[in-house]
Amino acid sequence: MSSSAIAAAQRHPRASRTARTVALLVIGGLFLLPMLWMLLASFDSRASFLLRWPDFTLANYRYALASGRTTTPMWNSFLLAGGTTVLTTVLGLSSAYALSRYQIRFRRSILLMVLFATGLPVELLMIPAYSLFVEAKLIDSIPATILFLSATALPFAIWVLKSFIDQIPPEIEEAAQIDGAHALERIRRHVLPLAAPGVAVAALFTFMNAWGQFIIPYVLIQSANKQPASVAIYEFLTANGQVQYGPLAAYALIFSVPVLVLYWALSRHITGAFTFGGGVKG
């Protein structure tokens, strides 16, 4: 926007509000179009890359859901993402609790290392992980892949969970301590309910990343029947030369729904996770 336009807008607050509304609607519309195409194409018997009103059919969904095409990869995705989420959340919670509540030697150094590791993107580790998995003969193992994904997700989970636990007043647990409750019991009974939003955020991000993860399983898992849906979609996309837009749109939509629903269901807890370095601390 030019400065004269801004000056004009200021003299006319209502006009500036309209300008903002139009700008926001245009941006939102541009973001919507590719997804709208997926939705329409998935119901289109003659789907192509064009955005158009569909010749309604459910054949794409029937094709995508037929036999093992969807079910096995989806189940594998669920195993990978679910396993990673449970492991990361449980371990993250206990470590975050220890870092938040106990006086530990090198505590600050540990926290700085955790913070450092939150910045390392998992895709960066694909070749190193492959090297390790080859050396350790772990290629093609779903449990080992879960362990690797959990290790890469843990730093962020610990960081988020610690910041939530820090906000819970320790007095709440003190009575329980005198009762002689074990640390794990205290976490379960007193910390977990209050830190639930933090647990939701950590679990959601872990699940989303693991569910959508493509290159790590693509490289670390080789048997077709152990591949998750992300890899199946890629194979589907590059197989037989010509892209089958309709069935692939249906498959991609089915694959996207779980993370979209989860995000939507937990979204009210999430805003706090984005307050880095400004104003209120998350």
Next chain:
Amino acid sequence: MHSLPGSAAPEAPAARPAPVSARPKGRGRLTPLALGLPSALLVVVFLVGPIIAAFLVSFTNQALTGVHALYYGNVGLSNYRSLFTDPVFFHSAYLSLLYVVLTAVVGETGLGLLVAFLMHRGASRFVIRFVGSTMIAAWVIPEIVAAFLWLAFGSQGGTLDTLLRPVGLGQFAWFSQLPLILVSLATVWAGAAFSMLIFSAGLRGLPDEVVEAAVVDGAGSWQRIRQVELPLLRRTFAVNLILVTLSTLTDFTLIYALTGGGPGDATQTLPQYAYQQTFSFAQLGFGDAAAVVLLVVAAVICLLYVRLLKVEV
């Protein structure tokens, strides 16, 4: 003695730990160790382990196939020497830089900041919800799906071309003419929500008094942004820039599924280069050397991040 949380209270003897009930907060030595040990083990084996493995393998001529898959030995720095004399590597580094500037700096940060400001200044709840949810949905959708959507969206004569028909690009072959621009657009589409969320949270966290005072002083909208809000968002801005740079610098899936680094090497950023050397050319040692170089670059950026947020630890 009842110690305060976090104070240095004497430890219970390790051999015969005091009963839990008698141990005030912040005194146990075994409990925090037991609580943190599983995480520490997992991280050492599966996060530090791969990095060490990559580092060690990068000094060998290990291959994925052929005789060097079974029999390989130390080749010293020769992988690194070949890497730093390979013109293709430098071309990839250049493409990576271009890609990061286009996507992380211009696209995601610019668009994220713009949308956050537009939303912050006020619009109807429906409009804000609409923009917020479409951007976030694009970000939440798995990257492989985003790649598929953009494969269709950017096809010659596809929706992108239809939108650009007014400027005369009705039938543009993005994938062969401007593939880097296309993958950058797709990356921004899939990633801008992150910056938008960071800036929105930052704007919400600004102290009302300061901003109101500026308004009372008669600061115009533009002055208010430049002289009050942007300076206050400096740290948010830096954090955002670091995080989006890290994620686009190492982004693999979207480019791989959209163009495979091609055509030719037109979209072969550094992660694509490392992947191709490792898996297409089957040189694990050389690919690991490239990965180690990329890791070092990322580690330096991560250190900046830690410096920036250190005060909060």
